[in-house]
Amino acid sequence: MSTFVYMTRCDGCGHCVDICPSDIMHIDENIRRAVNIEPNFCWECYSCVKACPNHAIDVRGYADFAPMGHSVRVRREEEKGTISWKIKFRNGTTKDFVSPITTKPWGKFIPKLAEGEKPNQGEINSQTLYTEPKGLNIDGELPSVPKDSFKKGVYY
Amino acid sequence: MMSINPYAMLAETITPLVIQGFVLVMLGLIVLGTILQMIHHKNVTYFFNNAKKAKLAAEREIGAGEKTAIILKTVVRDIATTAELGAGKRRVAHVLGMYGTILFWIASIVLVFGYTGQGRSVSTVWPMIWHVGAIMTCVGGYWFWLFLRVDVLAEAHPWYRIIKADLFVLALLACATTGLAWSYFQSSGSATFSYLFLVLFVTSNIVLFGGVYWSKFAHMIYKPGAAIQKNLAEADGSRDNLPPLADAPKQFGLGIKREQPKHY
Numbered sequence: 001m002s003t004f005v006y007m008t009r010c011d012g013c014g015h016c017v018d019i020c021p022s023d024i025m026h027i028d029e030n031i032r033r034a035v036n037i038e039p040n041f042c043w044e045c046y047s048c049v050k051a052c053p054n055h056a057i058d059v060r061g062y063a064d065f066a067p068m069g070h071s072v073r074v075r076r077e078e079e080k081g082t083i084s085w086k087i088k089f090r091n092g093t094t095k096d097f098v099s100p101i102t103t104k105p106w107g108k109f110i111p112k113l114a115e116g117e118k119p120n121q122g123e124i125n126s127q128t129l130y131t132e133p134k135g136l137n138i139d140g141e142l143p144s145v146p147k148d149s150f151k152k153g154v155y156y
Numbered sequence: 157m158m159s160i161n162p163y164a165m166l167a168e169t170i171t172p173l174v175i176q177g178f179v180l181v182m183l184g185l186i187v188l189g190t191i192l193q194m195i196h197h198k199n200v201t202y203f204f205n206n207a208k209k210a211k212l213a214a215e216r217e218i219g220a221g222e223k224t225a226i227i228l229k230t231v232v233r234d235i236a237t238t239a240e241l242g243a244g245k246r247r248v249a250h251v252l253g254m255y256g257t258i259l260f261w262i263a264s265i266v267l268v269f270g271y272t273g274q275g276r277s278v279s280t281v282w283p284m285i286w287h288v289g290a291i292m293t294c295v296g297g298y299w300f301w302l303f304l305r306v307d308v309l310a311e312a313h314p315w316y317r318i319i320k321a322d323l324f325v326l327a328l329l330a331c332a333t334t335g336l337a338w339s340y341f342q343s344s345g346s347a348t349f350s351y352l353f354l355v356l357f358v359t360s361n362i363v364l365f366g367g368v369y370w371s372k373f374a375h376m377i378y379k380p381g382a383a384i385q386k387n388l389a390e391a392d393g394s395r396d397n398l399p400p401l402a403d404a405p406k407q408f409g410l411g412i413k414r415e416q417p418k419h420y
Binding site for chain 1: 199202203240241242246305306307309310311312319320321372378382386395396397398399400401402403417
């Protein structure tokens with residue numbers, strides 16, 4: 001399953017681009033609205049869905065998995081510190097949940113990214129994500145598999 | 157310059173009927189472009205299908221009085237102040253550009269049809285509104301286009317990178333900028349520059365209104381519609397399947413002040 005954007009709701013604010021841990025939410029080059037550029041790499045973390053101030057992002061169920069129209073939607077109310085979920089099952093049953101956004105004190109464990117170092121163009125274009133490789137607690141570069149070692153032919 | 161009607165000065169060399177005809181042609185282009193876009197993009201079909209779905213999922217009926225109140229509240233709170241953009245620079249820039257454009261267009265129609273031509277009275281207020289509107293459009297528009305566009309702010313693209321989505325804002329800015337320049341050079345008596353900027357002003361108007369089908373011009377119609385539908389869906393309980401507003405605010409802490417998405 002992957003995220004998609006309701007074009008009538010999106011105003012291109014960029015919050016989803018900013019928060020996506022896979023860096024796959026981008027701004028469309030033609031209509032300047034958010035778009036998931038690589039649905040296969042979306043792991044439904046719901047970060048962008050929660051961050052969207054206009055509730056313009058939803059997660060699509062694959063037709064073989066959710067053919068009858070289920071729905072999992074979320075509303076994040078920052079001023080209240082709450083996050084609410086509405087689960088709608090395929091048979092029409094609905095369940096509502098309300099939780100705190102975090103149980104940790106505000107500001108203590110949340111890094112102030114805006115005050116951090118500005119990445120250069122090379123870092124922006126590189127494969128490594130924010131805090132990588134340091135954040136992965138590994139020494140040096142990310143492990144890689146050299147292309148020469150690949151088996152010849154098509155395989156999965 | 158600010159209190160001089162530029163169209164009245166132009167009418168000394170061109171018959172006012174040509175100017176009025178041009179305005180009518182531009183209005184016709186808006187209507188044509190919007191209808192073609194509605195047919196091709198199926199925006200209205202999507203909008204009504206969505207409204208039908210919302211009605212089926214509604215938890216309660218809304219009376220005519222309540223519906224009117226919600227629509228009026230949406231117009232005053234959401235549409236008139238572009239609440240969708242939250243509190244920040246983007247909203248201020250949009251409000252400046254929006255009201256500037258409205259003033260500029262209304263003043264243009266009033267000046268062309270009411271105060272241009274022989275024997276017509278002279279107004280100092282409407283030319284002032286026309287100029288102030290154009291300046292507001294320029295301030296809001298250039299601020300947005302140079303600094304606040306999301307592909308510049310969040311995607312780290314350079315400000316001079318132009319895409320199809322820029323057609324509307326750039327044509328609008330060209331109209332306001334060349335209109336102001338034309339008015340300035342006309343009132344200062346510089347015939348060459350006055351003619352040059354008049355040609356550019358006319359061209360940018362043709363691009364703006366002739367490009368409705370390809371540009372984001374129609375957002376002026378669809379965005380208010382979407383805002384009204386959203387608030388009606390909140391009131392009837394369908395809420396586009398979203399959960400209701402949380403009813404237990406205090407126990408969960410003081411909330412968070414989110415940073416603007418500008419980390420590049």
